[in-house]
Amino acid sequence: MTVSTRSPGQNSCKQTSGYLKSFFPFLITFFIMFLSWIVLSGKFEPLLLWLGGISSFFVSYYFYDLIFPDFKLKYFTVFFRFVRYIPWILFEILKANFHLLYIAFHPRLKEIIDPQIVIFKTNLKSDIAITTLANSITLTPGTITVSANSDGVFKVHALDRQTAEALPGVMLEKVAKIFGEKI
Numbered sequence: 001m002t003v004s005t006r007s008p009g010q011n012s013c014k015q016t017s018g019y020l021k022s023f024f025p026f027l028i029t030f031f032i033m034f035l036s037w038i039v040l041s042g043k044f045e046p047l048l049l050w051l052g053g054i055s056s057f058f059v060s061y062y063f064y065d066l067i068f069p070d071f072k073l074k075y076f077t078v079f080f081r082f083v084r085y086i087p088w089i090l091f092e093i094l095k096a097n098f099h100l101l102y103i104a105f106h107p108r109l110k111e112i113i114d115p116q117i118v119i120f121k122t123n124l125k126s127d128i129a130i131t132t133l134a135n136s137i138t139l140t141p142g143t144i145t146v147s148a149n150s151d152g153v154f155k156v157h158a159l160d161r162q163t164a165e166a167l168p169g170v171m172l173e174k175v176a177k178i179f180g181e182k183i
Contacts, residue, residue: 022064030060074180081178082132088174089136096141096163103142103160115157116164122152122172122183129179136171143167 033056038044041052103112124130127150134148142159158164176183 026060026064029064030056033059078179085174085178089139089171092171093140096143099163100141100159112160114161114164115159116161117146118154118156118158118164118167120154120156120168122154122168122176124152124172124176124179124181126179126181129175129181132178133168133172133175136175137167140171 034053037052037056038049041048043049043052103109106112122130122133124133130148130150130152134145134154137143137154137156138145142163144157146155146157148154154168156167158167173183
């Protein structure tokens with residue numbers, strides 16, 4: 001004879017918890033899809049809004065686990081840290097554009113340009129942090145991420161010596177802070 005120590009409500013609590021773990025990622029994915037559809041279409045007619053909502057619902061229903069495979073509350077803090085990162089990276093892109101403008105119109109252009117491949121290793125562990133750093137480097141004019149692997153080894157092409165010496169720099173610290181990783 002087996003005696004269960006579980007109360008009748010514990011089993012339903014696990015089902016509710018599993019439901020909430022899949023409902024919130026679905027809901028967030030739905031809002032992301034629907035807002036993207038509204039922004040990209042620019043149409044506000046009721047029929048088109050309804051069709052966009054239905055399309056967003058089906059995409060969210062089938063693919064919510066691709067965006068949030070393991071839903072955790074830390075995603076919200078990562079999101080807000082990333083939002084704070086965006087103005088900084090835009091300012092860095094602007095500065096790099098002016099630096100390239102300076103190089104392009106300098107009378108000794110051929111002396112200033114010194115293309116280099118810089119290889120460095122980071123302590124970033126998560127794939128999303130490595131990808132964010134690689135994309136941030138590539139978005140900044142004058143540098144292109146040639147390769148980045150899951151061990152945190154980056155190979156970056158820099159247009160001149162000044163840009164090469166600045167790698168990885170503050171950008172690595174900012175990306176590590178976004179994802180809560182230690183450098």
